[in-house]
Amino acid sequence: MSTITRICFARHGETDWNAERRMQGHIDTPLNSHGQAQAQRLAQSLQHAGHTFNHLYSSDLQRAADTAKQVSHALGLSITIDPIFRERHVGVLQGLRLDDAPHAVPEVWQAHLARDIQHDLGGGESIQAFHERAQRALAMLVAAHQGQTILVVSHGGTLDMMYRIASKQALDQARVAVVPNTSLNWIAYDGKTWSVERWADTDHLSTLALDNVDL
Template sequence: MTVTRICLVRHGETDWNAERRLQGQLDIPLNGNGRQQADRLAAALKRAAHPFAALYSSDLQRAASTAAPIAQQLGLAVTALPALRERHFGALQGVTLADGPQQQPHAWHGYSQREPAHDLGGGESLLAFSARVRHALARLAVEHLGQSILLVSHGGVLDMAYRLASGQPLTAQRAVPIPNAALNWLGVDAAQWSIIEWADQRHLAQTLDEL
């Protein structure tokens, strides 16, 4: 059987991550820590010498800015892929997790209860979001059959990818951590998805000199 390996990376940290504020598809930049995470990640990938055939990124700047030093270190072009964007959180975009229940109670109920068809007040339902991510990953797996590829995206996208490979339902609360700038590996073989490794952060504890 021919196995395609997909390495997924959540973008580096932003100020809104630190504030626990829902970003969705608002275009928020990396903060200083996020830029350092991106540089450490790029150096670690160069040292590991994974034979990536291609590098894709969400077109939102926090992902694109994470992908840029990787592209430079690995000598790969970045292909922007809007299908890798974060979920659109509708009325909750820009709202902190602490303020959501009071500021947007209807949308918050749909979000917190993980109602699959709820669009969060003009956003994207879990059903639509999951279908978008699943379609994008399946297409890339076919286009890069038997190769290894690197995708820089967002926490929600990685959550959908984990659910695809593990069979976890959309209605269940997130089961695994999804740290900024960690490495997460999936495999796909004849349309059968599997989790190879998840949330590898070892490179983030090292300095650039150590890498």
């Protein structure tokens, strides 16, 4: 039995709010037609690639869960829905377009840009709290699936946090990892440390991938 636990994180398909550059956070937005096509392409590519996953998890937000349903049907896996894989709650920034936020809530926006890890963005989730939630999620997966390969459908901000944990990137540093819609992002745990195996794989999408951050 392998001692390495591998987790493939897939970001959900595109929503209208992604296309509008509008911050979603915990707001429950559906996939648009483009996102549905992305989810179908993701499911088909995973099926054709012959990846063997021991379990499928998803965030409970509709855009992730609906993406996971396509994968579930293609791979014959049941889905465990868990809110621990949700996007970061970005407080008063939720619902605002990136172009509008600096004018609507300038102080909160500056804290967001500065990556103040203790700031909750006006009733949301601080980076520190978000990091702790991501750590709990990874610990849960390792405890339940040691030595297995797991697929998780989640969100751009959540995947960025997983990248930070696996690559040991500081929480207050600017983002370096891109997370396109329905990209595949692999990390691994050898029993002691996490590592990034492959990131932002969109070979299955061609021109269908839209790269958004913190949305």
